[in-house]
Amino acid sequence: MSKKVLIVDDDPDVRMFNSTVVEENGYIPVEASNGEEALQIIEKEPPAIVLLDVLMPKQSGIRLYRILKTDKSLVDIPVIILSGVAKRTFLRSQKALTEFGDKPVPEPENYLEKPVEPDELAKEIKRFLG
Amino acid sequence: MEIKKLLFVTRFDKLRFDALQSLMDLKKAALNHVVFLNVIEREKVAMRRGTGYEKGAEIKLREKANIRFIDWAETLFEQGMEVGVYIVVGSFAAQVIQAAEKETVDLIVLSPEKKGRFEQLYSGSDITEIVHRSATPVLVYKYLFRKGPLAENPFEKPLLATNWSSASRRAVDYLKSLKAVIQEVDIVHVASEKDLKEKSAMGIQKTRKENRKKLEALCDDLEDEGITAKPHVYIGETVPEIEKAARECRSSMIIAGSPGKRSWTNRWGTSISKGLAEQSIFPILLIPPAEG
Numbered sequence: 191m192s193k194k195v196l197i198v199d200d201d202p203d204v205r206m207f208n209s210t211v212v213e214e215n216g217y218i219p220v221e222a223s224n225g226e227e228a229l230q231i232i233e234k235e236p237p238a239i240v241l242l243d244v245l246m247p248k249q250s251g252i253r254l255y256r257i258l259k260t261d262k263s264l265v266d267i268p269v270i271i272l273s274g275v276a277k278r279t280f281l282r283s284q285k286a287l288t289e290f291g292d293k294p295v296p297e298p299e300n301y302l303e304k305p306v307e308p309d310e311l312a313k314e315i316k317r318f319l320g
Numbered sequence: 321m322e323i324k325k326l327l328f329v330t331r332f333d334k335l336r337f338d339a340l341q342s343l344m345d346l347k348k349a350a351l352n353h354v355v356f357l358n359v360i361e362r363e364k365v366a367m368r369r370g371t372g373y374e375k376g377a378e379i380k381l382r383e384k385a386n387i388r389f390i391d392w393a394e395t396l397f398e399q400g401m402e403v404g405v406y407i408v409v410g411s412f413a414a415q416v417i418q419a420a421e422k423e424t425v426d427l428i429v430l431s432p433e434k435k436g437r438f439e440q441l442y443s444g445s446d447i448t449e450i451v452h453r454s455a456t457p458v459l460v461y462k463y464l465f466r467k468g469p470l471a472e473n474p475f476e477k478p479l480l481a482t483n484w485s486s487a488s489r490r491a492v493d494y495l496k497s498l499k500a501v502i503q504e505v506d507i508v509h510v511a512s513e514k515d516l517k518e519k520s521a522m523g524i525q526k527t528r529k530e531n532r533k534k535l536e537a538l539c540d541d542l543e544d545e546g547i548t549a550k551p552h553v554y555i556g557e558t559v560p561e562i563e564k565a566a567r568e569c570r571s572s573m574i575i576a577g578s579p580g581k582r583s584w585t586n587r588w589g590t591s592i593s594k595g596l597a598e599q600s601i602f603p604i605l606l607i608p609p610a611e612g
Binding site for chain 1: 389
């Protein structure tokens with residue numbers, strides 16, 4: 191059975207673009223428009239990988255990433271960040287949250303700054319899912 | 321009544337990032353989440369004869385807003401804040417209310433009215449509509465230039481205008497939740513001149529004494545919470561007198577109760593909150609009464 195790829199992004203055009211890349215490479219895309227919605231999907235049925243945007247309504251990718259990487263049952267799900275927010279900011283934000291009393295978290299499996307070429311995205315997904 | 325999450329509504333001209341940063345003192349109280357909202361008004365992308373819906377214009381406006389928001393969000397994320405964003409096309413007031421409800425924010429921050437008086441006559445005031453339709457307090461942010469080009473901390477020295485209504489009482493509770501950022505509060509009650517016309521000097525002084533006593537009780541209530549508070553009684557027309565009090569007290573903002581949803585019978589009505597939002601030079605925080 192094909193592996194599921196969870197695409198988390200508030201922009202419907204980006205979700206459609208990523209879903210097409212995922213589908214064309216033989217995986218099943220599952221979509222969420224914010225961190226809150228994504229967490230509900232993950233808790234119900236964990237995907238094989240998460241493509242995560244950072245700046246979204248309801249719950250940002252920064253918080254969702256932290257939840258994924260501090261929950262023992264979810265920590266092994268690879269996360270590729272796909273965002274317009276710089277990687278340096280993402281890492282600093284995680285550090286800031288750690289300073290505010292949360293646990294430190296590992297870096298994401300990969301960080302791709304938008305816009306991303308379809309081949310580059312496909313290559314990254316295949317690297318983790320085969 | 322804590323401010324944990326605020327909705328920052330901007331068109332990027334009157335309300336900039338320095339205005340938002342001036343509100344970051346609220347982190348000392350409870351603020352940990354900022355949601356940005358940019359409403360692309362329909363007329364900018366609307367159907368036009370020969371061109372139809374201008375999708376290209378919408379994309380351009382969306383991306384311009386997105387670039388600004390990413391830049392702002394990067395700064396806030398690095399401060400450990402949670403940040404969200406909405407860039408939507410539609411009617412301004414409706415989109416603000418919708419985003420506030422979706423995100424269950426504790427405060428809406430927006431700039432003064434963009435519409436001119438003539439425009440307001442036929443399409444109404446957006447601020448009035450938001451204040452009356454939303455159960456969330458609204459801060460109409462205005463820049464003060466006392467110390468320099470940057471916006472100051474508006475919560476530093478607020479002036480609370482009370483008319484003893486339930487919204488005014490709620491405003492007092494709101495102030496208590498902000499004690500970590502407030503240095504001093506001036507509380508003012510404006511007694512109407514009309515009510516004093518027939519009275520003797522003794523009668524006028526009696527009115528002042530009665531109101532002063534109620535104000536002192538409010539001050540004691542706030543001082544018990546560790547907030548320094550001073551009472552003031554003014555006589556005259558409400559909006560100009562509140563404005564006068566704010567200038568005399570060198571206030572950083574004006575806080576007032578706004579009429580509840582049910583009291584909204586006339587959108588062109590001249591309520592105190594509408595008058596303050598439109599006429600005052602100060603940032604105005606409008607607190608609606610509790611729901612139910």
